[in-house]
Amino acid sequence: MKNQVRLRSRAMRAFAASTILSTVVLPAAAYAAEVTEVAAQPAIETTPAEEQVQPEGFGDIVVTATRQAQSIQKVPISIQALNADTLQQRQVKGLTDFATLMPSVSFAGIGPGRNTPYFRGIVPAGGARESVGYYIDDIPITGTGLPDIHVYDVERVEGLSGPQGTLYGAGSLAGTIRFITNKPKFERFEYGYDAEVNKYGKGDFGGQYQSYINVPVASNLAVRAMGYYRRDGGYVDNTPNNGKFNDGSSSTLSLGDNNPDTFYTLDNSDIAQDDYNSIEEYGGRLQVLWEMAPGWEIASQLTAQQQIANGYFGFDPRVGDLEVHDFDTTQQNDKWYQAALTVHGHIGDWDVVSSTGYYQRQINLLNDYTYYTVTYDRFGAGYENYLQFFDKNGCTGSGDAMKCTSLIDPTQFYRGLRNENKFTQELRFTTPKSWPFDVTFGGFYHRQKNEVNNDYSIHGLDQIAGYTQSGGGDSNPEGFGIPTTAGGTMVVGSPAVKRDAFYMSEQNQYWNDYALFAEGHYNITPTLKLTGGIRYFWTNFRVLGFAGVAASARNTITSLYVPTGEYGCPVPLPAERLQCLNSNFAAADGVGRYKEEGETHKVALNWQFEPSKMVYFNYSTGFRPGGFNRPLRIRGVGVATVPSFESERLTNFELGFKTTWNNMFRFNASLYYENWDNIQYSVVIAGTQGAGMTGNAGKARVYGVEFDADLKLGKFTISTNGAYNNAALKGNFCNFKVDTSTLAITQLATCTPGATFGSPAVAEVAATDGTRLPRQPRFKGTTSVRYDTQLGDMDLYLQGAALYQTNATQNLNVYNNNLLVCPDIADEATDAGRSCATPGFVSFDFSGGIKKDNWTLDLFIQNAFDKRGELTRNTFCSIQFCSDSSRTFTIKPQFFGMRWGQKF
Numbered sequence: 001m002k003n004q005v006r007l008r009s010r011a012m013r014a015f016a017a018s019t020i021l022s023t024v025v026l027p028a029a030a031y032a033a034e035v036t037e038v039a040a041q042p043a044i045e046t047t048p049a050e051e052q053v054q055p056e057g058f059g060d061i062v063v064t065a066t067r068q069a070q071s072i073q074k075v076p077i078s079i080q081a082l083n084a085d086t087l088q089q090r091q092v093k094g095l096t097d098f099a100t101l102m103p104s105v106s107f108a109g110i111g112p113g114r115n116t117p118y119f120r121g122i123v124p125a126g127g128a129r130e131s132v133g134y135y136i137d138d139i140p141i142t143g144t145g146l147p148d149i150h151v152y153d154v155e156r157v158e159g160l161s162g163p164q165g166t167l168y169g170a171g172s173l174a175g176t177i178r179f180i181t182n183k184p185k186f187e188r189f190e191y192g193y194d195a196e197v198n199k200y201g202k203g204d205f206g207g208q209y210q211s212y213i214n215v216p217v218a219s220n221l222a223v224r225a226m227g228y229y230r231r232d233g234g235y236v237d238n239t240p241n242n243g244k245f246n247d248g249s250s251s252t253l254s255l256g257d258n259n260p261d262t263f264y265t266l267d268n269s270d271i272a273q274d275d276y277n278s279i280e281e282y283g284g285r286l287q288v289l290w291e292m293a294p295g296w297e298i299a300s301q302l303t304a305q306q307q308i309a310n311g312y313f314g315f316d317p318r319v320g321d322l323e324v325h326d327f328d329t330t331q332q333n334d335k336w337y338q339a340a341l342t343v344h345g346h347i348g349d350w351d352v353v354s355s356t357g358y359y360q361r362q363i364n365l366l367n368d369y370t371y372y373t374v375t376y377d378r379f380g381a382g383y384e385n386y387l388q389f390f391d392k393n394g395c396t397g398s399g400d401a402m403k404c405t406s407l408i409d410p411t412q413f414y415r416g417l418r419n420e421n422k423f424t425q426e427l428r429f430t431t432p433k434s435w436p437f438d439v440t441f442g443g444f445y446h447r448q449k450n451e452v453n454n455d456y457s458i459h460g461l462d463q464i465a466g467y468t469q470s471g472g473g474d475s476n477p478e479g480f481g482i483p484t485t486a487g488g489t490m491v492v493g494s495p496a497v498k499r500d501a502f503y504m505s506e507q508n509q510y511w512n513d514y515a516l517f518a519e520g521h522y523n524i525t526p527t528l529k530l531t532g533g534i535r536y537f538w539t540n541f542r543v544l545g546f547a548g549v550a551a552s553a554r555n556t557i558t559s560l561y562v563p564t565g566e567y568g569c570p571v572p573l574p575a576e577r578l579q580c581l582n583s584n585f586a587a588a589d590g591v592g593r594y595k596e597e598g599e600t601h602k603v604a605l606n607w608q609f610e611p612s613k614m615v616y617f618n619y620s621t622g623f624r625p626g627g628f629n630r631p632l633r634i635r636g637v638g639v640a641t642v643p644s645f646e647s648e649r650l651t652n653f654e655l656g657f658k659t660t661w662n663n664m665f666r667f668n669a670s671l672y673y674e675n676w677d678n679i680q681y682s683v684v685i686a687g688t689q690g691a692g693m694t695g696n697a698g699k700a701r702v703y704g705v706e707f708d709a710d711l712k713l714g715k716f717t718i719s720t721n722g723a724y725n726n727a728a729l730k731g732n733f734c735n736f737k738v739d740t741s742t743l744a745i746t747q748l749a750t751c752t753p754g755a756t757f758g759s760p761a762v763a764e765v766a767a768t769d770g771t772r773l774p775r776q777p778r779f780k781g782t783t784s785v786r787y788d789t790q791l792g793d794m795d796l797y798l799q800g801a802a803l804y805q806t807n808a809t810q811n812l813n814v815y816n817n818n819l820l821v822c823p824d825i826a827d828e829a830t831d832a833g834r835s836c837a838t839p840g841f842v843s844f845d846f847s848g849g850i851k852k853d854n855w856t857l858d859l860f861i862q863n864a865f866d867k868r869g870e871l872t873r874n875t876f877c878s879i880q881f882c883s884d885s886s887r888t889f890t891i892k893p894q895f896f897g898m899r900w901g902q903k904f
Contacts, residue, residue, distance in 0.1 A: 060072075060073070061081045061083050061156065063075060063079060063081055063156070063158055063180075064158075064178075064180065065077065065079055065158055065160050065176075065178070066167070066519070067167060067353075067428065067430075067440055067519075068430075068440075072658075073612070073614065073658045073660065073666075073668075074608070074614065074658075076529075076531065076604045076605075076606035076614070076616035076618060076656075077160060077161070077162065077604070077616075077618055077654070078104070078160075078161040078162060078618075078654060078656060078670040078672070078706050079158060079159065079160050079161070080102045080103070080104065080105075080158070080159040080161070080706075080708065080721070081156050081157070081158050081159070082098055082101060082102075082156060082157045083155070083156045084154065084155060084156065084182075086101075087151055087154065087156075087157065088858075089786075089799060089847060090801070090845070091845075091847075091860055091862060091895075091897075092151050092157075093148075093150065093151055093208075093230070094112065094148035094149065094150065094151060095107065095115055095117065095146060095148050095149070096112075096115060096148075096892075097151070098151065098157050098159075099117050100782075100803060100891065101782055101803075102159045103706060103721050103722045103723035103780045103781050103782070104119050104120050104159065104161045104175070104706050104723045104725070104780075105117050105118065105119055105159055105175075105177075106118050106121075106123070106775055106776050106777070106780070106808075106871075107871075108123070108775050108871075108872045108874075109145065109872075109889075110312070110313060110314060110874050110887070110889065111277075111309055111312065111313035111314075111332065112148045112279060112307060112309040112313070112332070112334075113145065113146070113147055113148055113307055113309060113332055113334040113363070114145050114332065115145070115146060115148075116130070116132075116144055116145060116146060117132050117134075117146070117177060118131065118132060118174060118775065118776065119131075119132060119159075119161050119162070119174040119175030120161060120162070120174060120175070120672070120674065120702055120704065120723070120725055120727070120776070121702050121704075121725045121727030121773045121776035122173065122174035122175075122650060122674070122676060122702065122727075122773075123773060123774055123775045123776060124624065124648065124679070124680050124681075125680070125681050125682055125774070125811070125812060126645070126680040126681045126682035126683075126694035126695070127624065127625075127626070127627060127645065127648075127680035127694055128144075128509075128541065128625075128627050128694075129144070129171065129624050129625050129627075130142045130143055130144050130171050130624075131171075131173040131174045131624055131648075132171070132172065132173075132174055132175050132176065132177060133164060133168045133169070133171045133172035133175070133176035133177065133178075134146050134171075134176075134177050135168075135176065135177065135178040135179065136149065136178075136179050136181065136301075136303060136338055136340070137178070137179070137180060137181055137301070137340065137342075138340070138342060138353075138355040138357075138426065139338060139340045139355060139357030139359070139424060140168075140169075140171060140357070140422075140424060140446070141336075141338055141357075141359045141361075141422065142171040143420065147305065147307075147334060147336050147361065148281075148305075148307060148334075149179055149303075149305070150210075150228055150230070150281070150283055150305060151179070152194075152210045152212070152226060152228055153181065153182050153210075153212040153224075153226040153285070154179055154180060154181050154182060155180045155181065155182050156180050157177065157178070157179055157180070158176075158177070158178040158180065159175065159176075159177055160172075160175055160176040160177075160178070161175050161670075161672075161706060162174070162175060162618070162620055162622075162652040162654060162672065162674070163175075163600065163602075163620045163621055163622025163623075163650050163651075163652050164176040164620075164622070165535055165600030165601075165602075165620065165621060165622045165623055166517060166519050166533035166534065166535045166600060166601065166602045166620070167440075167517065167519060167533070167535075169444060169446075169513070169515055169517075169535065169537065171624075172622065173622040173623060173624040173648060173650050174622065174650065181285065181287070181301070182212070182224065183224065183287065183289060183299070184214055184222035184223060184224040184287050184288065184289035184299075185214050185216065185222055185224075186216050186219060186220065186221075186222045186289070186291070187216065188214070188216065189214060189215060189216060189904075190212070190213065190214035190903070190904065191211075191212070191213045191214070191903070191904045192211065192212055192213075192901065192902060192903035192904065193209070193210065193211035193212075193901060193902060194208075194209070194210050194211075194899055194900070194901035195207075195208075195209050195899070195900050195901070196208050196209075196897055196898065196899040196900075197897055197898055198232075198233075198895060198896065198897025198898075199233060199895070199896060199897065200233055200234070200235040200275075200892075200893055200894065200895050201235075201866050201893055201894030201895070201896070202235065202322070202866075202893070202894070203233050203234055203235030203236075203275045203322075203893070204233025204234050204235070204274075204275035204278065205233045206230075206231050206232040206233040206278075206279075206897075207230075207231060207897075208228060208229060208230035208231070209228065209229050210226070210227070210228035210229075210230075211226070211227055211228070212224065212225065212226040212227075213225055213226075220290065220291040220292075221288075221289070221290050221291075222288075222289045223286075223287070223288050223289075224286075224287045224289075225284065225285065225286045225287070226284055226285045227282075227283070227284035227285075228281075228282065228283060228284065229281075229282045230279070230280075230281045230282065231278065231279065231280050231281070232278060232279035232281075233275055233278055234274075234275035234276050234277040234278040234310070234311060235275060235277065235322055235893050236275070236276060236277045236311060236312060236313065236314075236315050236322050236323070236324060237273070237274045237275065237276065237320075237322060237323045237324075238268065238271065238272050238273050238274075238276045238311065238323075238324055238325070238326045239272060239319060239320065239323045239324070239325065240268060240269050240272040241266070241267065241268050241269075241272075241325045241327075243265070243267075244325075245266075245325065245374065245885075246316045246318045246319045246324075246325050246371075246884075246885055247318050247884060247885075248318070250265075251265060251266040251267070252264065252265045252266075253265075253266065253373070253374070253377045253387065253410065253411075254377060254378075255377065255387050255388050255407065255410070261405055261407070261480060261481075262388060262407070262480065264407055264409060264410060266327055266370065266409070266411065267327075268325060268326060268327045271326065271327070271328070271329065276310060276311040276326075277309070277310055277311035277312060277313050278309075278310050278311070279307065279308070279309050279310070280307070280308045281305065281306065281307040281308070282305070282306060283303070283304050283305030283306060284303075284304060285301065285302065285303045285304075286301070286302045287299065287300065287301045287302075288300045288301075293345075295345055295346045296343070296344070296345035296346070297343075297344050297345065298341070298342070298343050298344075299340075299341070299342045299343075299344070300339075300340070300341050300342075301338075301339070301340040301341075301342075302337065302338070302339050302340075303337060303338045303340075304335075304336070304337035304338075305334075305335065305336060305337075306333070306334070306335040307332075307333075307334045307335070308331065308332070308333050308334075309331065309332045309334070310330070310331050311326070311330050311331070312324055312326065312330055312368075312887060313889060314873075314874060314887030314888050314889040314890075315887060315888055315890075316885070316886075316887055316888070317888060321868070322893065324887070326368045326370070327368055327370040327411060328366075328367075328368040328369070328370060328411070328413040329366045329368065329413070330366060330367050330368050331365070331366045332363065332364070332365045332366075333363070333364040333365075334361070334362075334363050334364075335361070335362055336359065336360060336361035336362070336420075337359070337360055338357060338358070338359045338360075339357065339358045339359075340355070340356065340357045340358075341354075341355075341356045341357075342354065342355050342356075348432070349432030349433065349434060350429055350430065350431065350432060351429065351430035352427075352428075352429055352430075353426075353427070353428050353429075353430075354425075354426070354427050355424075355425070355426045355427075356424070356425050357422070357423070357424045357425075358421075358422070358423050358424075359420070359421070359422040359423075359424075360419075360420065360421050360422075361418075361419070361420040362417075362418070362419050362420075363416065363417070363418040363420075364416070364417055365414070365415070365416040365417075365418075366413065366414065366415055367413065367414040367415075367416075368413055368414075369411070369412040369413050369414045369456065369876060370411040370412065370413075371876045371882060371885035372412055372456075372876045372877050372882065373387065373410060373411040373412050374411075374885065375876075375877065375881050375882050375884075375885070376881075377410075387410040388407060388410070388467055388468040389407060389408050389410055389458065389460075389461060389464045389466075389467045389494075390404035390405075390406065390407060390408070390464055390465045390466050390467065390481055390490060391404070391406040391407065391408045391460075391464065391465070392404075392463065392464060392465035393406065394406025394465075395465045395481075399483075399485075400483055400485050400486035401486070402465070402481075402482070402483055402486075402490075402492070403481055403482060404465050404466065404481035404482075404490060405480075405481055408458070408459070408460050408461075408464060409458075409459065409460075410458060411458070412456055412457065412458055412502070413457055413458075413459070414454070414455070414456055414457070415454075415455040415457055415501075416452075416453060416454045416455070417451075417453040418450065418451065418452055418453070419450070419451040420448070420449075420450050421448065421449045421450075422446065422447070422448045423445075423446070423447045423448075424444070424445065424446045424447075425444070425445045426442060426443070426444045426445075427442050427443055428440055428441065428442030428443075428517075429441055429442055436522070436523075437520055437521060437522040437523075438520060438521050439518055439519070439520035439521075440518070440519050440520070441516075441517065441518035441519075442516075442517060442518075443514075443515065443516050443517075444513070444514070444515040444516075444517065445513070445514055445515075446511070446512070446513040446514075447511070447512055447513075448509075448510070448511040448512075449508065449509070449510050449511075450508070450509040451507075451508055451577075452505060452506070452507045452508075452509060452545070453505070453506055453577070454504065454505040454506075455498070455499060455500070455501035455503075455504050456501060456502055456503040456504070457499065457500045457501045457502065458500060458502055459500060460500065461494055461495070461496045461500040461501075461502060462494055462496040462499060462500045462572065463494075463500075464494050465490075465492065466483070466490040466491050466492045466493060466494075467490065467491055467494070467495055468480075468489045468490055468491070494572075495549065495550045496550065496571075496572055497548070497549055497550045497552075497553055497571055497572060497573060498571075498572050498573040499572070502549060503548065503549050504546070504547070504548070504549075504573075505545065505546065505547035505548075506545050506546050506547075506573075506577055506578065506580075507543055507544065507545030507546070507547065508543065508544055508545055508578065509541070509542075509543045510541065510542050510543070511539070511540075511541050512539070512540050512541075513537065513538070513539045514537065514538045514539075515535055515536065515537040515538070516535070516536050517533070517534065517535040517536075518533060518534060518535075519531065519532070519533030519534075519602070520532055520533070527607060527608045527609060528605070528606075528607050528608075529605070529606050529607075529608070530603075530604075530605055531602070531603070531604035531605070531606070532601075532602070532603050532604075533601060533602045533603075534599060534600070534601045534602075535599060535600050535601070536597070536598075536599045537597060537598060537599070537600075537623070538595075538596075538597045539595065539596055539597070539625050540593070540594065540595035540596075541593070541594045541595070541625070541627060542591055542592060542593045542594075543591070543592045544578065544581055544591045544592070545578055545581060545582065546559065546569075546573070546578075546580045546581055546582050547582060547630070548582070550571045550572075552582075552633075553568075553569040553570075553571050553573060553580050554568055554569065554571060555567075555568065556568040557584070558582060558583055558584040558631075558639065559580055559581070559582060559583060560580070560581045560582075560583040561579065561580055562578065562579050562580070562581060563579060567583070582630065584630065584631050584639065592628055592630070593628070594625070594626065594627045594628050594644065596625055596626060596647055598623060598647070600620075600621045600622060600623050601620070601621055602618065602619060602620035602621070603618075603619045603620075604616060604617065604618040604619070604620075605617050612659065612660040612661070613657070613658070613659040613660070614657060614658045614659070615655075615656070615657040616654075616655075616656055616657070616658075617654070617655050618652070618653075618654040618655075618656070619651075619652065619653055619654075620651075620652045620654075621649065621650065621651050621652070622649070622650035622651075622652070623647060623648070623649060623650075624647060624648040624650075624680070625647050626644060626645050626646045626647040626648075626678075626680070627644065627645055627694065628644040628645075629642035629643070629644065629645065629693040629694060630642065630693075632685065632693060632745065634685075634738055634740075634743075638743055639743065640738055640739075640743045640744055640745050641743065641744045641745070642693050642744075642745045643695075643744075643745070643746070643747075645678075645680055645694045645695055645696050646678045646696050647678060648676065648677065648678050648679065648680055649676075649677040649678060650674060650675070650676050650677075651674065651675045651677075652672060652673075652674045653672060653673045653674070654670050654671070654672040654673075655670065655671050655672075656668070656669060656670030656671065657669060657670075664711065664712050664713070665709070665710070665711050665712075666709065666710045666711075667707070667708075667709045668707065668708050668709070669705060669706065669707040669708075670705065670706050670707075671703075671704075671705050672702075672703065672704060672705075672706075673701070673702070673703045674701065674702040674703070675699065675700075675701055675730075676699065676700040676701070676702065677699050678696045678698075678699075679696060679697040679698060679699070679700055679812075680694055680695075680696060680697075681694065681695055681696070681697040681733075681812060681813075682694050683695055683735075683736055683766075683813075684878045684880065685736055685737075685738060685745055692878070693736075693745065695736055695747055696747075697729070697733040697766070697767070697812060698729065698730070698731050698732070698733050698734075699729070699730040699731055700727060700728060700729050700730055700773055701727075701728065701730050702725060702726065702727040702728075702773070703726050704723060704724045704725040704726055704727075705723070705724050706721075706722070706723045707720075707721060707722055707723075708720070708721035708722075709721070715787055715788050715789050716785065716786070716787055717785075717786045717788070718783070718784070718785050718786075719783070719784050719786070720781065720782070720783040720784075721781055721782060722779060722780065722781025722782075723779070723780055723781065724778060724779050725776050725777070725778060725779075725780075726778065727772065727773035727776055728770050728771060728772055728773060729767055729768070729769060729770060729771045729773070729812070730769065731769050732751050732753070732765050732767070732768055732769050733765065733766045733767040733768075733771070733812065733813075734747055734748040734749070734750065734751035734764065734765065734766065735747070735748055735751065735757075735762060735763065735764055735765065735766045736748070737757060737758060737762075748764055751764035751765045752764055752765065753765045753768050763815065766812070766813045766814070766815070767812050767813055767814050768814070771812065771814060771835060772809050772835060772837075773809075773812065774808065774809045774810050774811050774812050774817065775808055775809070775810060775872060776808060777805040777806045777807065777808045777840065778806045778807075778808075779804075779805065779806045780804070780805040780806070781803075781804055781805070782801060782802065782803045782804070783801065783802050784799055784800065784801035784802075785799065785800050785801075786798070786799040787799070791850060793852060794850045794851060794852040795850065795851040795852070796848075796849075796850050796851075797848060797849055798847075798848045799846070799847045799848065800844065800845070800846050801844065801845040801846075802842060802843070802844050802845075803842070803843050803844075803845070803869075803891070804840070804841070804842040804843075805840055805841065805869070806840040807837035807838055807839050807840045808837055808838055809821070809835050809836070809837045809838075810837075810838060810872060810873050811879065814835050816879040816880065816883075817835055817836060818835065818836050819879055819880065819883045820873050820875065820879050820883050820886055821836040821837065821838060821873065822836035823883060823884070838870045838871075838872075838873065839870060841867055841868070841869035841870065841891070842867070842869075843862075843863045843864075843865070843867045843869050843891060844863070844864045844865060845860070845861065845862045845863065845864065846860070846861050846864055847859065847860035847861070848860075854902050854903050854904060855900070855901065855902045856899075856900070856901045856902075857898070857899070857900050858898070858899045858900075858901075859896075859897075859898050860896060860897060860898075860899070861894070861895070861896035862892060862894070862895040862896070863891060863892055863893060863894050863895060864894065865894075866893055866894035867891070868888075868890045868891075868893075869890055869891035870888055870889075870890050871889050871890060871891060872888075872889045873886045873887065873888050873889070874886060874887050874889065875887075
């Protein structure tokens with residue numbers, strides 16, 4: 001009885017200490033005292049990492065990459081796994097942190113919740129689908145811009161290099177990332193928490209509190225919950241522009257050089273702020289595990305997060321170190337949840353798993369778009385009608401006697417609302433263990449709907465008196481602000497298509513994917529195993545909605561007004577969504593559609609020639625669906641058709657080994673060669689007013705080596721990993737052109753380096769044979785040295801780590817790359833063969849801590865010497881137009897802090 005009282009008391013103290021979790025787990029606390037010391041073990045045979053026999057030298061990492069629990073040293077694929085200790089020691093909080101530690105993984109993006117990872121240089125720059133699978137346990141939440149899953153109370157993070165099409169499908173063309181959570185335990189009560197305070201070196205303070213609890217409610221029922229709150233201080237300053245743009249030029253827009261009334265000076269003093277890119281984030285996870293009968297378990301899980309990220313996470317070197325000039329609010333409010341239900345059991349000797357998942361995500365995004373407007377202002381005459389909008393409060397008279405003299409701020413901002421809904425269902429079976437071989441087979445279904453709402457807006461555009469039709473102050477100073485009906489240049493009314501959006505897209509996108517798969521293993525000899533797998537899939541995509549400006553909506557050929565069934569839509573569009581549809585897709589009903597079917601497969605052979613040493617060969621293929629393009633309006637010509645783009649295929653050949661020597665030295669490595677066919681690439685065609693399309697850039701090949709090693713020498717542990725990637729184009733990437741005779745956009749069938757076409761001259765070759773694939777360094781790695789000892793009755797550790805990578809290009813099109821990286825040599829006609837790269841870097845992290853009984857105290861500093869390790873560059877619009885306002889995204893600047901934690 002006293003033990004029960006103590007258990008109840010300890011549980012209640014834990015709940016009280018964790019305010020985030022209290023409303024979730026308090027109902028279960030009443031049953032905690034009923035759990036006896038002889039609680040039943042899980043009925044389903046699993047091999048959790050913490051229950052493995054630990055060798056004296058190294059702990060083992062058990063992974064489930066092949067849908068079976070086995071040591072990472074026995075899995076015949078290249079896999080990187082960060083266990084819970086590593087995740088804590090290296091201060092991993094989200095995607096960019098763990099991607100930094102995985103040598104084969106690179107990523108690109110512009111901030112939290114807006115990043116996309118890649119493997120081995122397979123960096124698609126176009127298309128609608130992802131190239132890397134992204135999973136929480138067995139359920140995918142894959143997409144092109146991924147949420148930042150908070151890394152806490154997880155067993156490990158797995159990175160599976162190379163195509164994973166057999167077991168993980170079309171979204172895993174280049175690799176798969178999996179978050180494996182800690183599961184509820186029947187046999188013991190657990191509780192823990194961590195509290196951290198931190199600061200960016202020259203930036204702001206931050207911190208986080210996170211806690212977990214495991215409550216065995218009964219001998220066959222357990223509940224586990226995790227909750228956290230995190231605030232990151234910012235480190236980028238939005239500095240006052242003081243009458244200047246980023247390049248030092250005057251921040252006065254020249255809306256008509258010959259008329260003093262057509263100038264507008266921009267000033268960001270109202271929103272200038274130091275350390276303005278802060279993050280506020282909170283969320284949690286609730287899991288329930290129920291053994292409903294011997295051999296059958298039901299596991300339910302709900303994960304939810306909300307993240308509010310302010311400002312830009314890149315900076316503009318032309319303004320200053322970690323500084324920008326922003327003129328409007330930039331903020332992303334990203335909230336999502338995933339619900340999962342897994343049933344695991346046995347029918348006779350057959351193993352059965354059903355995994356069901358539902359994922360919902362809503363992204364509200366505001367983004368400063370001033371430099372887009374600045375770019376078009378600098379084009380001069382012909383674009384001024386896009387910039388001259390008259391404040392109705394500055395007008396006198398009415399009708400033809402109207403005269404307006406006051407312009408509103410014409411700069412753009414972006415406002416987006418995106419709703420994603422995904423449902424997935426997988427059912428798989430595994431043959432009995434008594435059979436001479438084993439096969440895992442099953443079926444997969446995925447349904448996704450995205451509601452996309454994008455406004456490229458100008459504050460007050462829907463409230464203006466009118467706008468100039470053409471020329472403005474340059475061609476007709478006397479007609480400035482006078483209605484066209486009175487001989488002036490002003491069109492009365494607004495060009496807003498809806499709300500205050502000058503350009504708007506409002507679409508529903510639908511995906512459906514089906515697949516049947518099987519993967520089996522056969523022991524040819526006791527030490528030689530053959531693996532084979534195949535996946536046959538069907539995928540289809542459709543989209544309907546509207547994208548364009550007011551003139552696009554009014555078009556009586558390409559826009560359908562749904563309420564009346566007539567062509568040509570009233571402007572502004574109705575508040576209800578999808579009342580105006582673009583009808584110029586290829587399908588007769590005006591709905592864009594794409595469908596495809598095919599298969600991926602793998603064959604692997606591994607030889608366990610010693611208990612601690614293995615060599616393997618792996619051949620696998622991957623797939624990413626193609627799609628269609630909307631017709632594009634060609635200035636002065638008409639609307640041109642655009643061909644669909646084909647699906648990508650990736651073929652991987654890999655030879656590797658995994659070895660452990662005397663339980664002191666562990667060394668794994670793999671050599672690989674990959675063929676990548678039909679690279680999907682976004683291009684902007686000359687004369688399309690900046691509109692883009694996706695085409696195929698041809699073939700590429702990637703060869704390289706990945707390795708990881710650990711050496712234990714007494715109290716010292718030295719760990720290192722790295723990847724060398726040589727990724728390049730195979731054959732010339734030919735440019736696209738407009739065929740004015742057929743009103744079609746086509747790709748040059750053949751192209752010659754140095755040759756040009758069109759006016760102005762455009763190089764026939766976008767990238768020559770052998771051009772490096774972008775955004776993947778040739779070499780990337782990390783090395784750490786850890787020292788463990790005793791300090792009195794406390795455990796003490798000290799650790800130092802280095803992160804290093806070589807340079808990387810930023811765009812496959814050499815002219816665009818050079819324009820972005822080294823504009824002084826960029827010349828489309830003559831310099832297409834020379835490709836610049838962002839510099840490589842080395843940074844250092846240090847940490848140390850003590851542990852006694854159930855508490856730990858850690859001190860850490862990352863990027864100790866505050867290096868600007870450059871990862872990517874990004875522009876506000878097409879590189880050809882906006883390269884002079886690009887932003888640079890780097891590794892995290894100097895970051896240090898202290899963390900205190902306890903476990904019960």
